Amino acid sequence: MTTVRVELLGPLRLAVDGRPVEVPGPKRRAVLALLAAAEGRVVHADGLLDALWPEEPPESGRAALQSHVSRLRGHLGPAGSRLVSTGGGYRLALEEAELDVAQARSLLRQARETTAAAVDHLRAASALWRGPVLAEFADFPPLAATAIAYDQLRRDVIELLVGCSIRSGRLDDVVDLATAMLAEDPLREPAVVLVVRALAATGDAARALAVAREYRSRLADETGLDPSPALGELERAVAAGELVAPVPGNAAPARSARPLFGRDAQLAALERLLGDERLVTIVGPGGVGKTRVALELARRAGGARVLPLAPVTDPSAVPHALAAALDLQVVTGDVLGACAAVLGTTRTLLVVDNCEHLLDTVRDTVERLLGGCPGLTVLATSREPLGVPGETPSRLAPLPLPGPDHASTAQVPSVALFLDRAARSRPGFSPGGEELKLVADVVRRLDGMPLAIELAAGRLAGLALPDLAARLDRALDLLGARTGDARHRTLRATVEWSYDLLPAEEQRLFRHLAVFVDGVDLPTAEAVAADLGLTGDPAAALAHLVDASMVEVSFSDRPRYRMLETLRAFGVDRLAAAGEAAAADDRLLRWAVELITWADATAATDREPDADAALRRELPNLRAAWRLARRRAALDDAVTMVVALHELSVWRDLVEVRGWADELVDDPALVAHPCVAAVLGTAARGAYIRGDHARAERLARDGLARAADAQGRWFCLDALANAALSRGAFAEVIEHKRAAAEHAARPDGGLGVAALAAAYAGDLAQARELHAALVAQGPLPPTVHAFGDYVAGEIENAAGRAEHAEVHYLDAIAGARASGATFVVGIASVGLVTVRAAAGRTADALRGYRGIVEYFAQAGNWTQLWVTLRNLAALLRELGDEEPAVLLDAAADQAPDAPPAARPSRLVSGPAIGRREALEVARAALHRHLEA
Known part of the structure; x- marks a missing residue:
């Protein structure tokens, strides 16, 4: 060629x-x-x-x-x-x-x-x-x-090369690369951050800090602006001898961001326990350092996965959060089962962090995972044990405190932690003599609680040590009777004391940000500040909250500002005490509706990948907003969220988001809502994807009877067409999709589905006509364009033009991956394998099947997986490999969630193998033929 x-x-x-x-x-x-x-x-x-x-x-x-x-x-x-x-x-x-x-x-x-x-x-x-x-x-x-x-x-x-080079220790040319990027645009802060990180990683901290200072001066002189808080956090980390580097995904961090003091004995004991036990739970009060210890154990184990539950408020969202932690795109079916299928293949440590507010759900989840994954070990953190049979709780104590004689005080872990944090807040801080005794007194009064110590030491940025001790005394006395547990009382006192030291406007910003369970980016924080009418610079206020250890900042594709869960809970309490909880909840709902509406509109343009990234990044906060809308019976907001997210969630296999429509259709108040038809159509589409075709048709027809506007009719006609497709009623599909197109507010893939129906019915001329109508809708958003490429591939495949079909399938896959449309990637990949198999390109087909089998297995999409396994069985027969072909056909024929076969298969006698065995048969056959 x-x-x-x-x-x-x-x-x-x-x-x-x-x-x-x-x-x-x-x-x-x-x-x-x-x-x-x-x-x-x-x-x-x-x-x-x-x-x-x-x-x-x-x-x-x-x-x-x-x-x-x-x-x-x-x-x-x-x-x-x-x-x-x-x-x-x-x-x-x-x-x-x-x-x-x-x-x-x-x-x-x-x-x-x-x-x-x-x-x-x-x-x-x-x-x-x-x-x-x-x-x-x-x-x-x-x-x-x-x-x-x-x-x-x-x-x-x-920029990614510099970051990855730093993380991997491959530092050749890293400073030159970063410096060249900065030279191209001296006012671009991400380039400055790269240079600072690169210099710090190569041991030149002084030059790194000088670059940051020069940038601050240059930015102020030329624009009158200040850098973002992210740069300040990086400067503090460099000054303290740390390397701040983002960690991709939910893998355990490659190294601790800060030294871990006084935990060697507990770490050794926990490592021994994890070698013998399958479920170990680190228990202790908030602020004692459970998460830090768990993450250090995960880092040492290598290959561990981390499930953070602090942002999760809805018990039903736990399986979806686990899927995200495992980097799974779950399409349909049993989400937790898909996670178990992945975790069950290797020996893995799973860290489940902050379980106390979801104990019942976590208990059931962990029991199921341990029962189905023999190589899995779970390390949980919680304020109380999970209550799972065979669980081994390990209570984490506060840090050791100095004795009365002050011998070797600086080496005592609680004091060492205070000194480390204080040195980062006030460079050069190195107390001795009476000052060191005063530090020892402070950490004793804080009962050795790491969070309390860090908060107190952080105040040395603006207070002398004696003033710190005096103010701490007054705060503890004031709040001493609020709870029964002495350590928790001390921690709460320290948090409130640190909060009281903030200016009034920063207090307001802190407590109103607390409703965002997974933190915010800088623009969102600025919008909240503007809505509150704060007079100062929101970025400066946020930077001070970071300085005061009330907010943490993390760096990935952009800075993200989060609160420790203890601090976030405190902020929510302060909202209630100030009578502002309702206003903060209103703002969260407005933010969610505005973001979703923007994402829906943006997804219809060439900026669709931006909408995809924002939706995935903000899903925990959107989940919290959804639950809030349902608790408050905010029907208008709930309807907007379901309807506006419909197309985005369908193309992206967001099962959890699609499920919101099912919840909403059961609300009696929906009957009188003007958008009832749109919601019923949305729920009908979700039922079709799950395989409940009768419910899909029933909901769609009910909605169509109630539809009072074009939007409602579009949703219901679209869903009716899909239900007809499941029955092979191709003429009905075309009729409904054509009718839906007349009500569409913007280009969509409906005419493409009609074209598929025509092609499957054997009318290729009509299929091409409908495909041309799809393309002629105007500039198509990337996902619809990719779907159009897939449709073109199916038409060419049906016409026997395999080479042309392959080009279209490849275009569809590339376009869908760029826009985040995993559904299109999956169906186009199936088409690609079929043309390669039909063309006799057996090796290419086998490699394609291996990728598709693993994709659908990880996604938990057994409907598509059974179809794929049947097709693989046919190819194996052509290769003379009869035994696995018969086993796969038998498994599919007896699986309740498998679509009917196009032709009868040759069953073996006896019971069919199950899902896991079928996967192993397929994997073994593919490996055997590909490695032959």
Whole structure:
């Protein structure tokens, strides 16, 4: 096959079969660049004309464009058929390896999905840039904009490369890379952060701090602004000798962010327990350091997974939170079962942190996991034991306190912790003599509670040590009788004392941020401050809350501000005491509705990946807002959340979010709501996806009878079409989808489903007509565009044009991955494997089946998995491997959740194997054939 190579990350270059090809003329070169930059998508002729002649195309412009395209086909030589005319435009078909920018994106994605090879992937990606990007096309606006986007892509690659290099200790050239990025844009704070982290990682803390100071001065001189609180936190960490580095996913951290004092004996004892017991629970009061100890054990174990439950307030969300911690995209079915299937394959330590507010659910979850995963060990943290049979509680005591003689006081863990935190708050703090005795007195009065000690020591940024001790005394006396437990009373006193020292406006901001269970980003915090009418700079107030240890900041793709759960609970209490709880809850609901409405609207544009990222990032807070809306019977807000999230959740397999519609349809108040039809249609779509087709049709018809507007009719007609598809009633599918299209407020994939129904019915002409109508809806959002590519692949597959179908499937997969549409990735992957198998490309088909089987197994989508296993059985028969084929068919035939087979299978005698055994049979067969 003729190979083509187009390079856009520098001066435009074309090669065919490895030989450079000269493309003369700026306009012809621009056409090539525009077609390549579209990455396989159709570029309409009008768009090319506007790009080539920005002012006004000449009368001969269209003929000139056709001439340029024709000559480009000549330059492509034997690959000229790759440049095709279609749909009023042109498309250049390129494989990922044939376009440097596609390679760069792929390597960046792989780096984000792995740890071991991330640096190598990113170095390979960065090497693809060869100089100024598309500089010759400055007079062609679309290409000038593309060049800017590719420069941003390069920044993303380099920034992640620096971060990954620091985490992995591969520090060659890391300072030069970061410094070069800063030189390109001296006012860009992320570039400053990179340089500071790189210098600190290489041991040059003084220069790192100097770079930060220079940036503060430069920013103030040129813009009058201050840096974000994130930079201040990084400076403090560098000054304390720490390396602040983000940890991807929910894996255990590679190293502790701060020293862990006085826990060596407990850590050793817990490690012994974990070697002998399957469930160990670290118990103790809030603030004693349970989470820190658990994370350190996870780090030492290697490969552990961490499930943080502090942001989870709804018991039903625990399985979904676990799936997120395991990096699973659960499509349908038993979410916890899918998690167990993953955890049951290897020996794993699972840390379940902050269980006390969800004890019943955690107890049931842990019991099921331990029962089904023989290699699993669970380490939990809670204020009380879980109550699971076989559980081994281990109570974590406060830190050891200094004795009355003050001998070796500085080495006592409670004092050492205070001194470490104080040195970060006040660089150079090194007490001796009477001051050290005063420190010993302070930590004794705090009963050695780590959180209380850190909060108290943090106040040395603004207080002298004697003043600190005096104010602490008064706060403890004031709050001494609030609870019965002395240690918890002391901790609460310290928290409230630290809170009382804040300015009034910072107190208000702190308590109103407490309703966000998973923290906020800086823009959200600023919006809350503005809504409260605070007069000062919100960023400065947030930075001070971080300084005062009332809020913590973490760094990943952007700074995130969270509260320890003890502090968040205190903030919620303060809201109630101030009579502001209702106002704060109102604001959380407004924030959720506004975010969801924005995400819904943005998902209909080319910024859909931004909406996808925001939705996934804020899901814990949205979950809390949903539960709040239901508790308060805020029906309008609940309806908005369900309806606006419908399309996003369906394309992204967000089972939990789809389930909200099922909950809402049972609300008697919904009957009188003007959007009742839309909610019923949404719930009908969820029932269809789960396989409950009768309920889907019933809900959709009920909704259609109640529909009073176009939106309600669209939802219900769309759901009716899907229910008809499950029955093979293809004519009904087309009828309902056409009717739904008349009520659609924006481009959607409905006509694509109609095209599929026509293709499956054997009417390829009608299928192509409906697909053309789908494409003609206008500029399509990325997911709908990817779905359209999938539909085109299915049509070509039905027509026996396997090579064309494969191109469309690959385009669909690439586009859907970019937009986060996991559903489209799954169905297009199935189509891709079928054409490769039919074409006799057995090795490719087997590799594809291996990936799809693992994908659907991890997602818990057994409906699709049974279909895949049946198809695999057919391929195994063609290869003469009869025994596993028969076993897989028998398992599918007797599985209650498997769709009916297209043709009868040959059953073996006796009971069929179950899910796990079927998976093992498939995996073994695939391994045997691929490794042969």
